[in-house]
Amino acid sequence: MLLGVVTHAETLPPAPSFARDVLPILSSQCLACHGFDAEARQAGLRLDTPAGAQLILASGHAAIVPGDSAASELLRRVGSSDPAEVMPPPETGKTLSHHQRQLLADWIAAGAPYQPHWAFQAPVDVPHPEMAAGEHPIDRFLAARMAGTGLEPAGLAAPETLLRRVSLDLTGLPPTLPEIDAFLAAQGVDAEGAWREVVERLLASPHYGERQARWWLDMARYADSNGYSIDAPREIWRWRDWVVDAFNRDLAFDRFTVEQLAGDLLPEATENQRIATGFHRNTQINEEGGIDKEQFRIDSVFDRVATTGTVWLGLSIGCAQCHDHKFDPISQRDYYRLFAFFNNQAEPKLKVSDPGVDQLQLTAARDAAREVVLAYVEARAEALVAWEAGLNDDARKLLDTERMAALATPAAQRTPDQRRILFHAGLGANDQEFRRHNERYLDLQGKVIGGPTTLVLEELPEPRRTTIFVKGDFTRPAEEVSPGTPQILPPLEATNPRPNRLDLARWIVSPTNPLTARVLVNRIWQQLFGQGLVETDADFGLMGSLPSHPELLDWLAGEIQRQGWSLKNFYRIVVTSRAYRQDSQETPRHAELDPLNRLVSRQRRLRLDAELVRDALLVASGKLVATIGGVPVHPPIPAGATAVGQVKRDWPTSTGDDRFRRGLYTFVYRASPSPSLSVFDAPDGYQSCTRRNRSNTPLQALTLLNDAAFVELAGALADVVRAQGAAEAFRRCTGRRPDAEESAVLSALQPADCARVLLNLDETVTRE
Numbered sequence: 001m002l003l004g005v006v007t008h009a010e011t012l013p014p015a016p017s018f019a020r021d022v023l024p025i026l027s028s029q030c031l032a033c034h035g036f037d038a039e040a041r042q043a044g045l046r047l048d049t050p051a052g053a054q055l056i057l058a059s060g061h062a063a064i065v066p067g068d069s070a071a072s073e074l075l076r077r078v079g080s081s082d083p084a085e086v087m088p089p090p091e092t093g094k095t096l097s098h099h100q101r102q103l104l105a106d107w108i109a110a111g112a113p114y115q116p117h118w119a120f121q122a123p124v125d126v127p128h129p130e131m132a133a134g135e136h137p138i139d140r141f142l143a144a145r146m147a148g149t150g151l152e153p154a155g156l157a158a159p160e161t162l163l164r165r166v167s168l169d170l171t172g173l174p175p176t177l178p179e180i181d182a183f184l185a186a187q188g189v190d191a192e193g194a195w196r197e198v199v200e201r202l203l204a205s206p207h208y209g210e211r212q213a214r215w216w217l218d219m220a221r222y223a224d225s226n227g228y229s230i231d232a233p234r235e236i237w238r239w240r241d242w243v244v245d246a247f248n249r250d251l252a253f254d255r256f257t258v259e260q261l262a263g264d265l266l267p268e269a270t271e272n273q274r275i276a277t278g279f280h281r282n283t284q285i286n287e288e289g290g291i292d293k294e295q296f297r298i299d300s301v302f303d304r305v306a307t308t309g310t311v312w313l314g315l316s317i318g319c320a321q322c323h324d325h326k327f328d329p330i331s332q333r334d335y336y337r338l339f340a341f342f343n344n345q346a347e348p349k350l351k352v353s354d355p356g357v358d359q360l361q362l363t364a365a366r367d368a369a370r371e372v373v374l375a376y377v378e379a380r381a382e383a384l385v386a387w388e389a390g391l392n393d394d395a396r397k398l399l400d401t402e403r404m405a406a407l408a409t410p411a412a413q414r415t416p417d418q419r420r421i422l423f424h425a426g427l428g429a430n431d432q433e434f435r436r437h438n439e440r441y442l443d444l445q446g447k448v449i450g451g452p453t454t455l456v457l458e459e460l461p462e463p464r465r466t467t468i469f470v471k472g473d474f475t476r477p478a479e480e481v482s483p484g485t486p487q488i489l490p491p492l493e494a495t496n497p498r499p500n501r502l503d504l505a506r507w508i509v510s511p512t513n514p515l516t517a518r519v520l521v522n523r524i525w526q527q528l529f530g531q532g533l534v535e536t537d538a539d540f541g542l543m544g545s546l547p548s549h550p551e552l553l554d555w556l557a558g559e560i561q562r563q564g565w566s567l568k569n570f571y572r573i574v575v576t577s578r579a580y581r582q583d584s585q586e587t588p589r590h591a592e593l594d595p596l597n598r599l600v601s602r603q604r605r606l607r608l609d610a611e612l613v614r615d616a617l618l619v620a621s622g623k624l625v626a627t628i629g630g631v632p633v634h635p636p637i638p639a640g641a642t643a644v645g646q647v648k649r650d651w652p653t654s655t656g657d658d659r660f661r662r663g664l665y666t667f668v669y670r671a672s673p674s675p676s677l678s679v680f681d682a683p684d685g686y687q688s689c690t691r692r693n694r695s696n697t698p699l700q701a702l703t704l705l706n707d708a709a710f711v712e713l714a715g716a717l718a719d720v721v722r723a724q725g726a727a728e729a730f731r732r733c734t735g736r737r738p739d740a741e742e743s744a745v746l747s748a749l750q751p752a753d754c755a756r757v758l759l760n761l762d763e764t765v766t767r768e
Contacts, residue, residue, distance in 0.1 A: 015110030016103045019118055020546060025100050027327055027542050029088055036331075037324040047074075048329070048542070050114045066112040069105045078104070118547070119314070119540040120329075120488050122514050123554040138577040141552035146599050151589065154582040154602035159187050161768045162581055163198060164735035165603075168767045169528055170202040170571065172211035172612050172662075174619050174735060177728075199575055203568050206628050209248030210664050212567070214611060215527060216243055218692065219311045220282050221303075223668040223685030224632050227284030229646040231671035234285070238352060238454040239278025240664075241629040246276075253520060253565040254509035257312065261505035264458050274350055274456050280304045281347065281455035284670070284686070298474045304342040305335065307688045312508050314519035314540035317486075322472035328541035329488045332468060337484035340466035341504045349453040359448075366444035373437040374416045377423045384419065385411070387426040399425060463498060489513065509565070515540060517557035521570065525556070526691060528574055530604035531597070538690045548598045584768050606767045607694045610680035611663025613765050614709070618660055620732040620759070621716035625657040632667035633658040636708040637674050644672040676710070679703045696762075704760045717755035726754050733764040 016022055026047050033042040034052075045063055046052025053064040053074075061073040069075055077087040078096045088094040096104075107113075129140040139153075146153070157165070163183050167175045175183070186194035202208060222240060225231045246256055259266070261280070263273035283300040302321060309317030319325050320335035377384070388407070396407065403425045406418035414422075420438070428434050466483075470476035483499040485492045490512040494503040508516055519540060526532035533553045536544035547553045556570075563569040574580055584603040594601045608616060614635075618624035633654045642649040649669055653659075666674060670685045679699050683689035704710050721729045726746035730738045738746060746754055758764060 015113070016107045018107065018113060018115045021103050022107050023117075023542060024546075025096065025104065029094050029096060029100075031327050031542065033088075035326055036329050037326045039323050040326055048327075050112070053112070064108055064112050067109065069108045072108050075101070075105055075108065117542055118550065119518065119544070120514060122512070123518060123557045124551070125558060126551050126555040128555075136577045136579075137555070138552065138574065139579055141549055141555065142579050142600050145549050145552075146601065149593060149599065151593050151599060151601050153579065153600075154585070154587075154590070156578070156581050157583040157603065157768065158736070159184055159191075160736040161583075162195070165767055166198065166575055166580075167202060168608065168612065168616075169575070170199075170211060171205050171207035172214065172609075172615055172664075173207055173624075174616050176619070177731060180731075180735060195581075196576065199572060203572065206248055207626070208568075209244040209246070210628065210662060212247040213240065213243040214609065214664055215523070216247075217664075218683050218689040219307075220279050221307065221683075221685050221688050222282050223670045223673075225649075225669045225671070226287060227670045227686065228286045228288065229671070230287045231647065231649065231669055232287060233649075233667075233669075234455065235349075235453055236278050236281060236455045237630070237632055238275055238452075239281070242272060242275050242278070244629060244664075247567065250566055250568045253560070253567055255565075257509050257516075258502070258505040261308070261508070262500070262502035264456065265500060265502040271350075271352060274458075275352065275454055277457040278455055280307070280342070280457055282685070295474060300347075301339060301342045302472075303687075305338050308338070308342075308508075310538050310688050310690060312519065313515045314522075314534075314538060314544075315515070316539055316541060316543075321469075325541075327543045330486050333479075333481060334484075334486040334488075336466060336468045336481045338486070338504075340481055340483040341499070341501050343466045344460050344463045344500070346458045346460055348456060348458050350456040351451050351453050354452045357447075357452075362444065363448055366441065366448050369437070369441040369444050373434070373441045374420060376434055376437055377420050378416070380423070380427070381419075383427060384423050388422070391426070457501075459500065489515070511561060517561055518553060521556040521560055522553065523690065524567075524570060524574065528571075528580060529600060530606050535598075538688075549600075603768075607680075607696060608765050608767055609692060610677040610682035611666070613680050613704075614663040614666075614676070616733075616764065617710060617713045617717075617759055618662070620729070620764070621713040622720060622732075623660045623713060623716050624662070625660045627657065627661060630665065633661045633665050634667050635659055635661075635674075636712065637676070638708065641675050642669060642672045676703050676707050700765075701760055704765070705756060710759060714752070714755045714759050717758060718751040721751040721754050726751075729755065729758055733758045733761060 030047050033040060034045045034047045035041070036046075036048055044055070044057060046055075047063065050064075050066075054062050054066065056062050057073070059073070061071075063072065063074040065071040074087075077085055078101055080086040083090050086095075088096075129137055129144065131137060131140045142153070156162070160180060163175050163180060167173060167179075183194060183198055186197065217240060220243075222236075224233060224237065226234050246259075251259075259273050259276035261277075263269055263276040266273055283303045286296045302318070306316075306318030306321075309315045315328065315330070316325070317330060317335060317338065319328075320330045320332050322332070324331045388411075391407075396404070399407070403421055406414060406422050409418060423434065424438060428438065465480060467477035467480045470478050483504070485504070485507060490507075490510070492499055492503060492507045493510075496503060507513065518534075519537070522532040522534050523537055526537050533547050533549050534540060534545055535548075559573065560566075560570045563573075579600055580603070582601075582603045584605045586602060590597070590601055593599075597604060615624070634651055636653050636659070637651060642651045649672060651667075654661075663677070666677070668674070668677070668685060673682065673684055678684075679697075680703075681693045681695055683692065717729055717732075720732065726749070727738055727743060730742065730746060746757070749757060
């Protein structure tokens, strides 16, 4: 029994908040069996709504009697010592603490007031906070939250640290030594002006688009292969380049959204708008024999629904695929209405223009290659006649239709290409010179006829029928549904009798949608501070965490829309705040009063993303080739790394400039990714990744010491040590000058050892 429960309203302490205090208890302990999912609901009790919680049950009691803790069956059951009665049941391994039981009792005694879940309500139009002259609005919001805690914001970080931080955050590249020197000189004249000038330079850099594209590619589950066991290469890098370009030209995020979800449905859609639909072609493709193609098409649609919900809405919509969501008010019907938007697409390859190719020159090369191979065959006409004479009926049956047609044509009437085809069938297998000539011709012919392609989505002229699948099984169709959006969110205002992906995309970025802007600004905050204002960035539902600064979150969500969804403007706002420029050093007082940094009392040290580790070392060693875009490259990796699994995959190690391109352009196999990327926590491309894990393991140090690519860069940095000294090399790696003790240690090392030590410093691969 729950002891010591206060039942007299006049002696109650301030009532607990439903959203802050009560809902987390119900979500973690109760709603799996007593929540939105009707099929999973036990004893007819539903605790996520007041009507369900106050319903008289078969036992004759109500779980919650507002204002009467003693009469509320919920409190009796959670406080019971009887294993047959206590809730949650012992087999769940869950139990409520005394503090949790007291919170529930106090809340019920205060009338058990429910509140709508904050994320499903429209953002509050937060007025601009009162500020002193020159104060930043973000800093004012944070100061108001920190007031009375005994904490003060951390001081500003050192100028060298700030420059390295903002350079890595906005472009993914550390600053060069001339950039550092110029910034330090400008700081001495006008510190604030120098900072704003650096921010503008970085936002205008073409490398800004590369850095921002990386987090978007993570969410889009981008890779350069098809997945599953065969995991063959695919061509979708033009969509990756579209993303880089969209960020660089500051394409408004609402337009950025519409073009990726429905670019093909825009009036007179351009080639670039159709390329943009590659976002949802990042699903896997199963090329194994004997598969049910419809099953894997359905799996791709499941993926698209779940990814759309995660990326734009911050909801685990995929949990409603087989049943009503156990926690959030999203029904299985809601899920399949969203499914209907993505169930009506073809998945073609789009032939795209290639401005880097001279079509006349390519055609001429094809014609020349054809003449070479045809002349080779003509010179061996007698051998071809002899082969044909010895061909029996059984051998003829093994030939394909094209070769059978060539054989059926009288020899004197055959075209040169028919003779080439027959020569290939009969004599080509053992004639390496013929194969070389023929393959060159066929390769050039394919380029002339086909040209470069990329994967896109395309709406079918006749819509597919969409039904609810019983338990998510596509072989068990049930009720037919039409396209629509979850009922808990504002209704879709479609312009078509049957809504399509364009209507869905516009609904997602509509001002009435309470989620999209909040989710977006929270993710950018997460990038720049290491954690979001809502810590569960992919779950804004009932199981998610509450915003640490709800007013700030809503102000930021409103601000990005007031700024026309401009991401560059938004980054400018955040990185010019004092909060962004704080030192990341944790003091004992921080550790005591704000151990998780939820009050943003300091900045946060962040291990660099896997690709940025490579980029930073390329810059430090002087080897970076800064070309933007293009075909994926293959830097050195350990031998045999791509031989994992059913199929041995090619890894033609790049030479020349391609060997030293940014990590963004490294070819990614899903089934056997580059070991150096995996060790530094790069996602595998199988599902959407909205936040990378950040680990610090011995494997990372061993990789920096022994991976072939990093050994090569260490060699280049050793040349810097020999030519310019260890202090200069240290500065290239960390952005600052070494102190006396560091200089003494480095000067005692041989150049090669010094270089390997510098590339393995924690500071080198960390953003302070």
